[in-house]
Every structure is written in structure tokens, then in C-alpha cells.
Amino acid sequence: MSMQGQPLLVTSLIDHAAREHASREIVSRWADGSVTRSTWGEVGKDARRFAAAMTKLGIAKGDRIATLAMNHGHHLVSWYGSAGLGGVLHTVNPRLFDEQLVYIINHAADRVLLFDAMFLPIVERLRDQLPTVEHFILFDAPAQGDYKSYRELIGAEDGRFQWVDLDERDPVGLCYTSGTTGNPKGVLYEHRSNVIHAITEIQPDVFDMSNRSVVLPIVPMFHANSWGIPFAAATVGAKLVFSASNDAQVLCDLIHNEGVTHSAGVPTVWIAMFAHMDKTGIGYGKLARVIIGGSACPRAMIERFMKDDIEVAHAWGMTETSPIGTMGKRPWNWDAMSFDEKVDNVAKQGCPPFGVELRIVDDEDQILPRDGETSGRLQIRGPWIIQRYYRADEDAADEDGWFDTGDVALIHPDGVMQITDRAKDVIKSGGEWISSIELENAALGAPGVQEAAAVGVYHPKWDERPVLLVVKKPGADVSEASITAYLGDKIAKWWLPDEVIFVDALPHTATGKLLKRQLREDYKDYRLKSLAAA
Template identity: 35%
Template sequence: MLRGIPSTMGDTHPLNMTTLLRHAADVYPTTEIVHRRIDGAWDRTDYAAMFRRVSRLAHALDSLGIEPGATVGVLDWNHLRHLELYFGVPAVAAVMLQLNLRLAPADLVYVVEHSKAQWIFVDESLLPVAEELADKVDVAGWVVMTDKPSSEVTTSLPNVRFYEDLLAEQPEEYDFQFIEETSAAYAGYTTGTTGRPKGVYYSHRSMYLHTMGLIAALKIDYLDCVMPVTPMFHAVSWGFPQAAVGAAAKIVLPGRFTADDIGSVAEAIVDEGVTVANGAPSLFAPILEYIRTLPQAPDLSGTRLVSGSTEPPLSLMKGFHDLTGANVIHGYGASETSPLVTYNWRIKPELAELSDDEKWDLKRSQGLPIVGAELAVLDPAGGVLPRDGKSVGEIIIRGPWVTTSYHDLADNDERFHDGWWRSGDVGVIMPSGYIKLTDRLKDVIKSGGEWISSIDMENAIMGHPKVLEAAVIGVPDPKFQERPVAYVVPRSGEEVTKDDVYEVLRERFAKWQLPDQVIIVEELPRTSVGKLDKKLLRANWSE
């Protein structure tokens, strides 16, 4: 490492997550935090009140014997208490472990044991999950989070305490100490990988810098209203809770919701004036469908809907733009990258002469790197490919919030290359700097020696007005090695045929590339974080 002349600045002043909340409480104490309770009702508080509760929480954690370096698991939805834990646990130098409640039971047991979690905080609605877990893991105890009096909650969990009872016993002031910024603040475990989930531990420093990068990229400030819709139990909700607090923006927490009450989320976006929200296309699509049913579409001009997990279809982006004025911004990243490393909001000035169709096509890409994140394209031999928009290879990433190893894993080499994290995504970097994924290494279809992009084919199919969703997989073929098969979900009340799908595909794909089969289904399988579960589709096909 090269070293120059020492600076005279405050380089020894650690970057701590607690300072974000303290700033919001000190400077914007009355800014609202709107949150949905367990019973579905909405409630309101503010930053000053939240800081007092986090201070009580810090005392409570001390009373439980949670020391610096300890791991505290959380089983919860996007509730206010979850947000308090986001700041309270790291504030005492402990690690907040995100427990993805949609993991398979065996994987959830592995995560608790591998991380050596000491206490687990659990929402009352998730007690069945916790109780199934309890006799398989060795933890010191459980803290139940509920809106009811503790006397009204029945559970078989051993050594149980209750969140509100713990906080009620504690003072509202806490002497928060500076924490070594390289200490872990959060821990999450990857999903959708082969083998057991892999642990990613996020430091105070990395999350602080990611927060600043996110605020700058999306221009979030105290006049904004942020709704973290992506689950707070996975990939730190893409850093949106921290960014909202760091910018002292109004926050709207949607709590627990299902497809049946997606209307309540859509209504909250409108009623509370949400200007920034995150989610997968699988979430934004039903919100758009709900808005289509309203007598008058709301004006969401200026609203930034950051869409990740999978590439948002043009029909989704254009639908929100034309109907409401909202801007769907494709964001790209992974658990290993905190996660956002690119975003696609505005068209660069030098590309202003592109046609409207070309601009929309550009918006399909993963966009431009956030300052601090570096991306490159790797060829199979380990060489870096040129940024010419043509040289296809694996996307590799490095930066101050990108992991350099997995937690307590003997063999890390497979997913890293000379300090870069190997994403497993295939793509190109254009001369203009835009990143464009063409597929996952495991999803790209090789037919007769030629490559077919499943992502491009899915987006083309979803361009048909009758189609809601689509997934394309490669299936074994004795002659061509692999052939594409398309699974298609029609919009409500519509019928889609193979000819309908071929009609839109012929505009962009050669005849030999067209899928051999088009299978109409009511819904597509998804992973715990909303991604298309192509692994399951391929497994079902092989059966």
C-alpha cells in the first residue's frame, strides 16, 4: 500500500452508524416516521422519539449481557422496532444478524449456529418460525416484539423477554461510544447460491460510505420521503433505512404485507408523499396494476422507484412513467456489495441525441457505477476486457463497501479475483460507462454453439400488452445442447398464445433463437428475495 504525507484532518474520527441517527434527531427532531403496526394500523413517531427509544434499547442490550462483538439475530418485517434494532445493536458494538425468514428451516438453523447468535429478537407474528427453530439452536434467549401486553402473548420459547418491557425499564439517555469503524455492524447470509448460505459482514465504515454514496446517487435529502419496501431482513434493505436516516428524510415503513393487500402499500405511497422507494419488479408490477384500477392515476412526478433483483421490463418502466410520471430506476448489486453499485437514472448529456427508443433501451441497462464502486469485465482466462460494449465476460466489482471474503469460510477463492468480487453475471461495459448485463453465467443459454440471452428474451416477451411476467430457461437438447423454453404469466383477464409470444420476439430474435415451447402459467416461482427461481424451473423440467 502506498503511503503519502500524513494529513492534519480528523482521520481518527470513526465512521459510526449511530452518528447518522444522532444527526437526524438533533437537527430534524420532528421529521416523521410513519409505520404500520402488527395489526395493520398505521402510526406515527419522529426522529427525536426514535433516538430516545434507541437509547433505551442500548441499555436493554447491556442488561441482556450483550457485549461488543456479540451477534444479535432479528426475525422481523419492515416494522419500527426493526429500524430501532438497525441502529441500537451496532450502537453497542454488537452485530445485527439479518435472519431471512424465507430461508429453508435447515439453512436458518445453519445461519444462527454459524454466526454464533446469542439472542434473537422476534416479531410476534413470526413466533411459529422461532419456535420451530428454538430446539435446534443454542442461544441465550429470545426477545418477543409485540404491541400487546406481554401477559397476553403465549409462546413455548425458552428464556423469553419482551421488547417493550425491556425498554420501559431503561433511561432515555445513553452514553454512546465511538466504535472502531472496521467492526461489523450488520451480518447477512446470501441466498440462491449452491451449498450453504455464505456470511457477509458489513462494517460501520462500509455501510457509512454506502449510505453517503446512495444519498448522493439518488439525491435524497430531508425534503424526501423514503419507503424501504425491500425486506429489512435481507441485504440491509439495500441500505435504504440507513440512507433515509442519513438524509433525515421522512420514513414510511410498510410493515408486513402480502399480495392481497398491495393496495395499502400503493395508497401509502400516494397519501404519505413517498418520493423514494425500493423493490423488485415482482413488487412494483402489482402496484402498477393496482394503480391502473383507480378512477384517476396519482401524480408521482419526481418519485424514484429503485428496482433491483432482476432487470425491470420496459413495460413496467414505461407504465409508471406514462401513467404517474414516476421514474423506475434500475439499481444493480448483491448482498456482497451492500448492495448497490450502479444505478440508471438520467441519460448522460453526450447521449442526449439518442432517439426516444434508444434512450428507453439504454434504461434497460444496469446503468452507471456509484462513486466509490469499480466494475470491470473478466474473460475466462482472467484478463480484463475492453470497455467497448462488445466484449462479453463476467462482471467483477470492488470498492469500499464490497466484500473481500465470506465470514468464516475456508475456501473463498472461487468467488474472488485479485481483490475483486466475482458476481457471476455476464455483461459488457459500454464506452459511455454504462453497465449492461446479458445474463447470469448459470442462466445464459448455449444453443448450437451460439449464445441466447434469457434476460433479453424475457424483456421482449413482457413487451406484449397481454403479458404480465415471463421467465426463459435453457433445457437440455440432444442436438443443440440447449434450447430455450418460455414460461409466461398473462395479465388478469387476458389469454396469451404461442403466436402472441412469437409476434413480439421476431422483432429482435432470429427464427432459430425462438423458444421451442411457450408454457402459460398463473405465477412464476421466486426466491426469498423476489428473484425468478430459474433453478426450480429447471429442476421441475428435468423431472
């Protein structure tokens, strides 16, 4: 061998940040409004304390450690500390409804659950249904009863824990995606995949991060690796600003007070922030670059950012892609383009960075041309793309590594990808998936409902909201209110349909399946009554 071969480990990221960027700040704005400050150097030492504390609790290499938490410095420490002991950090989405939370925590066989005090009611409701969880630890509050305190646990350690020996293909993170049918599926990230993803993310045509960057990740840490930002920031020593609240005033104040230059989140958050800016007259401060993902960015939002000299980039990805699949970048002839041409470019989903490959195929898996006109099923492969779901019996990707995303897209000759439809029957509201199939199945249990179909319709704030189309049983006395009330404890509250529309019949395929494509076409221009009345 002519070159050294150190493994690509997440622990190397925190060691680098703690050594080379020790004084760069990590700021946390907590749920109670208080603000605390740490540094990459302190996070590095606390990560070793965390690893030592977990080891004393009996947690060992390969064990799953769950978090039910918002964005803050303690959560960041758990990412790196669990990596250092060889553990797998399972970031749990508190927006899921109880049945899903119980399933994924038990499926992961988590041994520890660290949680924010705001989620104590969830933990109290579910803890008796979580037999594998041996330790419940409060992230942001003193110990109470048999709930331990994060601060007390790591405060008892000296920070000299030695990282365990690891291979770069060892697992380090776990995140579940609800998908469209059946139970949620776990995506198991590896040290190698996360490090390569982090190195890619800092590039100018991706997130464009450096030591001078001050990054406010609005995307939650429980959502698709927080888009990889906590790992990418460590590679360059960027300042991180965390907020446990996505309130528009809180975020705007942090942007100004902390000198935020970069932010990333779903369009819904920016709609609220624009309203706050318009009401108060507050500006953008030093904000220079905004990454929009999770759902399609409205053209009007892109135009507003660009007119205010904010560089906005569209991102596309999935939990299964770690999540960066494509990123909007400025083409070589950007300066020669008109304003409208620039907006057209930004409105598309962008190009894959080095390491990621895309293609589109037809229903017979024949590769389709990249002509900007032909649509097909979007497939992806690369070093941070899923091969197999956690504890699954079969690969999710084919023998050549191609993973079918469930999206329908076209690819332009210059490599720019554009989503045109979704093959899976999901509704994307505020950057989160709502399964139309699960919503329909729940509705079919309501008294008086013979058949139901859920489709997404346009909403200016949430991108899409569900409406439920219902065929009544003959002679049944059923109302919109009765169906909504029935669904109240069957699904997450934000899954509840904005409207229930009663119809005489629903269209079907020759095999008896609901003809969803026709329903989406029929309701593509439907305007919700709540919007029409506004």
C-alpha cells in the first residue's frame, strides 16, 4: 500500500471539530426560552462523557439509543457520544401517532430513551408498551422519579473515554420512514455513508458551508439526519444555532442575534417567517443562503428570496438517501440568464452531487432518455443510498444498486431533475408524509362508510392537505363531523382531512383498485372551503 487507510468514522468528525475548531460556538435556544452556549471543544468532551455514562448503564456496541427530542446541544452530543461507544442513535419523530411510536421503538429494540420534558406526556402514555427500554433520561430537566437526568449522568464523567474500535461499515444511526403501506421502515446509516455525505454537503454547489458559516437548521434532528447538517458542520467547524421552537419570531430573532448566514427547512416555516417579517419590518440580517426541501418550494417564495438577494437552493431527497439526492446549483451561464430563467432553474429539484447517480425507467424497467420531456420512475444509487431496510429479509435496491424512489420525474439534458408526480399514494403536507392508504383504511372503520379515498389538494401554506372522499352505506346516517370524530384517535391529528366530501361512487381499475390517478386529476384544481371563505 502506498497510502494510509484510516476508516471513515463519525468519531473522526467530532475529533476534528474539537481539535481544530474548539472555540467555535454551538448555541441552543431551549423550549423555555433560555439560551445556552457551548463550543465544538466542549461538545467533543461531552460526547466522551456521554459514551462513558451510557457504558456504565450497560449500553454496548450495536445497541440502539433512542431520542425523542427537538434541536439542541444535548441532542448533538448524543449523536457523537453514541457513535463513540459503537451505539446506534435512533432519532424518533414525536409527530408520529402512538401506535407508530410503539412499533418503531420496539422494532428497533431501543435500550435507552432520551427525551425532552415537553414530550413527557408521550413517554408517560407509552412507557408500559416499551419492554426493551431500560432507561428513560430527561435531556433538559432534573431527574424525577425513575427518569434520570442527562446533565447529572454526563456530569459524573471526566471526558476521557476512549472511543471503541470501529469499522467504517458499522451502523451509527437509525431513522424510520412511514412510507405508504404497512409498518414504518428503518433506515440504518453507517459511519462511512454519513462521513462521505458530510464531506459532500459542504461543497459550494451543495450547502456551501465553511468555518465562517453560521447555520440554523430548522429541519428537526429527528427528520432524515437533520439533512446531515450536524455532521457537515463538524467537518468545517461552522457555528451551529439550534432552536427547540419553530416559532417565526424566535427564528427571526436568532437569525439576527446570532448572525445566521445559512438555514435549511421546509417551505411552511418560511411562509410563517415571511408573515412575521411583513408585520414587524424585520429583515434577514446576515442570512445569505437558504436550502428548501421536504416539499416543493412555491415559485413566489423563490422569487421573494431572490429579489432580496438571498441565494435559495431547492433540495430533494429521502430518509433512504441520507437524505441528499439532488441539490439546486447555479449553472455555468447563470449570470447570462434572465430573472425568470433563474427562477425556473431554482424551481426544479436540481442535480445529483458527485457519488449519486439518477435514472428514470418505464414500467418495464427500460431506461428512458434524459431529454427534459420523458417522465419515468425515478431511481437512485450511491454510497449513502439505502441497500436494505433495517431487519428486512430482502434488499430494497436491485442487484445493480438502483433504489426506486416512488417518485415520477424527468431529467433534463443538463442533468437537472424535476419531479412530475408521485408513484406512491402519499400526501406531502408541510414536508411530512401522510399515507392516503392508511387514512383510507382508518376511515373505512367509521360507522356508515362504505368506501373512502384520500387525495391531496393544494394548500398555500402546507403545500398539500388531505380531503377524504366517502361513499355512504345505503341508508346510513353519517356526517363529516361524525367521521372526523371517529378518526380523532385513530390517526395523527395533523393527518385529519381538511374536508370530507360525500360522493355517489369512486372510480376503479379493472381489478377493482381505486383509480387514484383519476381522482388526483379530478381534484387537482379543487379549492378548500376554508380557503374560499378566507
